[in-house]
Amino acid sequence: MQEILEIIIRAIWFILPAYFANAAPVVSGGIFPIDGGRKLSDGNRILGDGKTVEGFLFGWLVGGFFGIIQIIVWTYYGSEFVLLPEAVSWTWLVPVLLSLGALLGDLAASFFKRRFNIQRGSPVLGVDQLDLILGALLVTSPVWVPEWRIIVLLLVVTPLIHLATNRIAFELGWKSEPY
Numbered sequence: 001m002q003e004i005l006e007i008i009i010r011a012i013w014f015i016l017p018a019y020f021a022n023a024a025p026v027v028s029g030g031i032f033p034i035d036g037g038r039k040l041s042d043g044n045r046i047l048g049d050g051k052t053v054e055g056f057l058f059g060w061l062v063g064g065f066f067g068i069i070q071i072i073v074w075t076y077y078g079s080e081f082v083l084l085p086e087a088v089s090w091t092w093l094v095p096v097l098l099s100l101g102a103l104l105g106d107l108a109a110s111f112f113k114r115r116f117n118i119q120r121g122s123p124v125l126g127v128d129q130l131d132l133i134l135g136a137l138l139v140t141s142p143v144w145v146p147e148w149r150i151i152v153l154l155l156v157v158t159p160l161i162h163l164a165t166n167r168i169a170f171e172l173g174w175k176s177e178p179y
């Protein structure tokens, strides 16, 4: 039991920059859509108004910044939080790539949602929760791939955290849908 708890904490600590990168645009919003309002031949937007330049940049900045704070914390407060081996635990590249990957995964999900005629803001259970994890892990993979137990755990725990935080954001009036 203790061991499972430890893996959960380590896994969340590792992926935290991706969570922050994903959550920040919900707070900032934005007005410049990344796709510039363009549509594809299917008549739907490439990405839609929910994916803005400001949201993307703010998310990347917040995720990267938070990750660098984490690096400082784990440099000063011992090895308990260190999930990464010494060689990469210090590197700012990990949170910067995790954040970028989370945001790119989110864009990819919107791209595919639009291709399936799913309107901006309509939820797709599973896709909306896991896009950020898959994107984050993929983009970070040249630098670091966590052990498989961590990956499985993140895929299970993230949807639960995602649904809970979105609910809170909805109650606070930051988000127009509770999911």
Ligand code: CTP
Pocket: 025, 026, 027, 028, 029, 030, 047, 048, 049, 050, 051, 052, 053, 054, 055, 056, 103, 106, 110, 113, 119, 120, 121, 122
């Ligand atoms: N957001 C943004 N830029 C991004 C990602 C998100 O501005 N790159 C903001 C938008 O205001 C968006 C909100 O965060 O409405 C919630 O994000 P998300 O749920 O990913 O977007 P949806 O509006 O649900 O759009 P989609 O259906 O394309 O996922």
Ligand code: MG
Pocket: 121, 122, 123, 128, 179
């Ligand atoms: Mg959404």
